[in-house]
Amino acid sequence: MNDVQWLGERAMQDVYLTAAGACLPGAPVPNDRMVRHIGVLDPQSERLGRLILRHNRIETRHYALTETGEATHSNASLAATALRDAMGNGGYGMEELSLLAAATTQGDLLVPGHASAVHGELGAGPLEIASFQSVCASSMMAAKYAALSVGAGEARLAAATGSEFSSRWFRPSFYTPAEELLQNKEHRMAAEFLRWTLSDGGGAVLFADRPGARTPSYKVEWITLTSLADRFETCMIAGQGPEHREDLRNSWSFHPGGPAAAARDGAIMLYQDMVLLKRIIRAWVGEYLKLVDGGRVDPKGVDWLLCHYSAHSLREEIISLLKTTGGMIDEEKWFTNLPTAGNTGSASLFVMLDEFNRKGLARPGDKILCIVPESGRAVISFMMLTAL
Amino acid sequence: MAYDTLPEDSLTQSVMRRLALVWIDFEGRLEQVPIIRRLNAGRFTLEDYRALLLDLRQQVVDGGCWIARAASHVDAKHIDLRSRFMRHAVTEHRDFQMLEANYVNVGGAAEDIRRGRKNIGSEALSAYMFHKASQPNPFDLLGAMFIIEGLGSRKATEWGTAIRDTLHLRDDQVSFLLYHGEEDDDHLADFEKWVTRIVRTSEEGDALVRTAEVVARLYALQLEEVGRG
Numbered sequence: 132m133n134d135v136q137w138l139g140e141r142a143m144q145d146v147y148l149t150a151a152g153a154c155l156p157g158a159p160v161p162n163d164r165m166v167r168h169i170g171v172l173d174p175q176s177e178r179l180g181r182l183i184l185r186h187n188r189i190e191t192r193h194y195a196l197t198e199t200g201e202a203t204h205s206n207a208s209l210a211a212t213a214l215r216d217a218m219g220n221g222g223y224g225m226e227e228l229s230l231l232a233a234a235t236t237q238g239d240l241l242v243p244g245h246a247s248a249v250h251g252e253l254g255a256g257p258l259e260i261a262s263f264q265s266v267c268a269s270s271m272m273a274a275k276y277a278a279l280s281v282g283a284g285e286a287r288l289a290a291a292t293g294s295e296f297s298s299r300w301f302r303p304s305f306y307t308p309a310e311e312l313l314q315n316k317e318h319r320m321a322a323e324f325l326r327w328t329l330s331d332g333g334g335a336v337l338f339a340d341r342p343g344a345r346t347p348s349y350k351v352e353w354i355t356l357t358s359l360a361d362r363f364e365t366c367m368i369a370g371q372g373p374e375h376r377e378d379l380r381n382s383w384s385f386h387p388g389g390p391a392a393a394a395r396d397g398a399i400m401l402y403q404d405m406v407l408l409k410r411i412i413r414a415w416v417g418e419y420l421k422l423v424d425g426g427r428v429d430p431k432g433v434d435w436l437l438c439h440y441s442a443h444s445l446r447e448e449i450i451s452l453l454k455t456t457g458g459m460i461d462e463e464k465w466f467t468n469l470p471t472a473g474n475t476g477s478a479s480l481f482v483m484l485d486e487f488n489r490k491g492l493a494r495p496g497d498k499i500l501c502i503v504p505e506s507g508r509a510v511i512s513f514m515m516l517t518a519l
Numbered sequence: 520m521a522y523d524t525l526p527e528d529s530l531t532q533s534v535m536r537r538l539a540l541v542w543i544d545f546e547g548r549l550e551q552v553p554i555i556r557r558l559n560a561g562r563f564t565l566e567d568y569r570a571l572l573l574d575l576r577q578q579v580v581d582g583g584c585w586i587a588r589a590a591s592h593v594d595a596k597h598i599d600l601r602s603r604f605m606r607h608a609v610t611e612h613r614d615f616q617m618l619e620a621n622y623v624n625v626g627g628a629a630e631d632i633r634r635g636r637k638n639i640g641s642e643a644l645s646a647y648m649f650h651k652a653s654q655p656n657p658f659d660l661l662g663a664m665f666i667i668e669g670l671g672s673r674k675a676t677e678w679g680t681a682i683r684d685t686l687h688l689r690d691d692q693v694s695f696l697l698y699h700g701e702e703d704d705d706h707l708a709d710f711e712k713w714v715t716r717i718v719r720t721s722e723e724g725d726a727l728v729r730t731a732e733v734v735a736r737l738y739a740l741q742l743e744e745v746g747r748g
Contacts, residue, residue: 362547364559377560406677407559410546417543420536455711456539457532 143282146351148516149343150221151485154212154294154333155472156203159191168194169301169326176323183327187442192330192473194298202296206239207248209333210294213481214253217335220488222345223288225255230289232261232277234269234477237300237369249292259286266367267439268356268505269293270334270477271512275354278338287340293477294333300369300401301326309397312372321373321402328441329401330473334481342519346488349499349516353427359414359509366407366506372397373404408506412445415504415511416452422513423458434497436460437487439479439504440469460500466492479503493518531715534724538665538714538731545666545735549674552742558678563685565625570746572622572695573632576615578641578741581648582667583612589652589660597656600717607664618695625692638748640741647737651730658717662731665710666738675699 160168162184166177195204204212210233218225231250238245244262259280263272270293277289299305306313306322313319342348365376375381383393393399422428440446453459468486475482480503493499497518504511549555554571557563590604622632637645651657679696682688690697718724 359547362550364550374561406681410550413543414547417540417547420540420543424533424536424540452539456536457529458536 143279144284144340146278146282147339147342147519148278148336148349148351148484149339150217150223150337150346151481151488152213152215152217152220152335153472153478153482153485154204154209154216155193155475155482156195156209156331157193157197159471160194160330161191162189164198165192165327167198168196169298170200170303172303172306175319176326179320179323180327183324183442186444187328187474188444188470189328189330189442189473190470193332193475195296195331196298196302200302202299204296204331205248205252206235206237206294206296207245207252209296209331209478210235210245210249210292210335211252211333213294213333213478214249214290214292214335216485217290217337220346220485221337221339221343223337225253227288228255228258228290230259230261230277230280230286232263232273232289232291234263234265234273234291234293236264236266236269236295236297236476238262238264239296249294265477265510266505266507267441267476267479268503268507268510268512270480271354271356271503271514274336274338274514275356275512277336278351278354281338281340284340289338290335291338291481292333292335293475293479293481295329295476295478296331297325297329297401297476298331300399301329305394305399308391308394309400312397318372318397321404322397322400324403324405325367325401328474329476332472332475332478332482334475334478334483334485336481336484347491347493348519349493350519352498352515352517354512354514355422356510356512357418359411359418359511363411363414363509364404364407365508366404366411367402368404368507369401370398372400373402403506408445409448411506411509412448412504413452414509416449416456416458418511419453419502419513420456420458428500428513428515430458430460432498433460433500434464435487435493435499436465436502437480437483437499438465438467438502439483440467441474441506443469495519530718530721530724531711534714534718534727535711537724537728538662541728541731541735542666542669545739546674548735548739549742552739554742554745555678558681558685561685563682565686567746568682568686569622569625569627571742572618572625572627573635574638574641574741574745576618576622576632577635577637578645579611579618580615581645582614583608585645585648585652586611586660588649589657592653592655592657594656597658597717600658600713603713604660614695614699617698621692621695625688636748638741638744640737640739640744644734644737644741647733658723659726659730661710661713661717662727662729663734665731666734668710670738671699 233246233249246260246262273291277291371382383398386393499516501514586608593601
């Protein structure tokens with residue numbers, strides 16, 4: 132196991148998470164209006180969509196694409212807007228910020244990095260930046276970088292953002308070039324799950340070397356992040372079809388026919404391998420149980436659990452595994468806004484924290500465990516906070 | 520030991536958690552075994568399937584025997600555990616016949632699979648099982664059963680379904696794997712009860728978990744050696 136030690140106990144100064152912010156574009160979109168934003172693919176797609184929605188139990192979500200197909204934001208502006216919201220919630224002036232760690236699954240551009248785009252949108256004077264590209268857990272990579280920078284005395288106020296403009300990828304034009312592949316039932320399911328699960332949004336959190344003046348502040352106890360890519364194949368993938376994933380030289384950019392030919396081969400669709408996902412979930416639970424077994428997490432001592440998960444049915448799977456192993460955290464301690472905010476990938480945890488703060492649920496001394504699993508290629512991250 | 524870090528934690532929960540960790544680590548290792556990688560990647564061939572059946576058979580044929588031997592070493596004070604072992608032995612001891620039938624149904628010759636020898640992993644696994652089963656009151660074999668029954672309830676159906684779908688086979692060509700998935704569901708259901716009943720000290724818990732670790736490693740070795748004679 133990659134047992135990452137949080138250095139705060141020895142060499143570093145205390146770090147506080149002092150504010151969160153969110154940007155959920157437009158009005159909430161209910162299930163029966165989704166296709167007005169992402170577009171009509173074919174009747175089979177909508178039948179599958181209804182099935183998937185029953186599994187994920189998401190009721191509303193937000194899209195940065197209007198019903199007429201115009202983009203109201205860029206991915207970068209979703210992040211910048213969320214960050215301004217966090218700065219306002221924490222009562223900070225923009226000049227106080229010295230570091231921006233920006234995370235996303237797919238930036239607006241292939242080149243250069245996402246943090247440059249977010250900084251460009253933000254316009255807050257010269258900043259140190261860092262870009263993190265992964266899937267959901269990219270948010271925690273950014274959070275850990277920002278928190279470590281504060282702990283090491285490199286920054287006094289550092290921001291981490293997570294943002295996704297997923298709906299771009301779900302428009303029919305991203306699927307129709309590979310229409311033939313979609314006739315295969317398994318291929319179709321792998322390509323549709325995320326279309327009906329992910330939506331748009333930005334989230335941000337701030338880390339500081341002292342507690343904040345306004346919103347609830349939390350002491351950051353530790354952050355861990357573990358990749359299990361050494362044993363698992365890629366589970367969520369875009370850039371090459373899942374059947375070619377064993378060799379990265381089959382990815383879209385290697386295609387001798389160029390990007391259009393790669394799209395016809397199904398390389399541009401976003402896939403989820405639902406069979407592999409179940410095996411990876413058990414491995415995630417294993418990483419959690421290691422923390423319990425090592426005494427770092429006491430399930431009975433956790434007051435709030437903010438766990439990102441993509442679908443309600445996956446939550447059920449996780450709960451049944453935890454119950455037999457003494458690792459269960461009572462369900463009344465689970466806080467989520469997945470059903471109303473939707474699954475916004477790398478923004479999800481920060482969007483969740485923002486709503487958790489606004490509801491004023493944490494009491495001083497409460498232990499808040501945040502969990503962000505990423506199916507991409509089996510990553511899982513944990514963060515323990517203590518409410519001040 | 521890790522037990523002591525959480526004073527309110529019960530011994531059973533700790534053992535169950537550590538067994539779950541052994542299982543999850545085992546599953547991660549299986550992902551990396553070449554024949555399983557080919558299966559997961561959709562590159563599994565009929566030759567792979569025949570090689571898998573041929574190698575599994577040489578160890579499965581011993582399965583009912585080591586459990587029966589274990590049962591004969593359980594004293595009268597633990598008669599209910601003896602019954603548990605014997606029930607398990609009865610369910611398992613003819614499994615190899617179904618396996619042989621599957622082999623023949625996918626074009627293998629019965630005499631080939633019967634004449635086959637154990638691969639290196641199967642040798643080690645079988646020898647370890649008989650060694651443990653020959654000890655007085657071999658309770659830590661519950662750890663071995665946790666792994667083997669886990670394979671039945673979780674992996675067998677998963678593999679059986681994937682093999683059937685990849686190679687377009689009929690159910691009667693993969694019944695050994697598919698049948699295990701159905702049968703072994705209740706095997707796991709009462710496992711926690713048995714741990715509570717049998718494990719009284721942290722040393723007994725350690726021994727049980729250790730046995731699970733060894734069996735998991737040797738089982739993976741058996742699969743790594745498939746087709747290598």
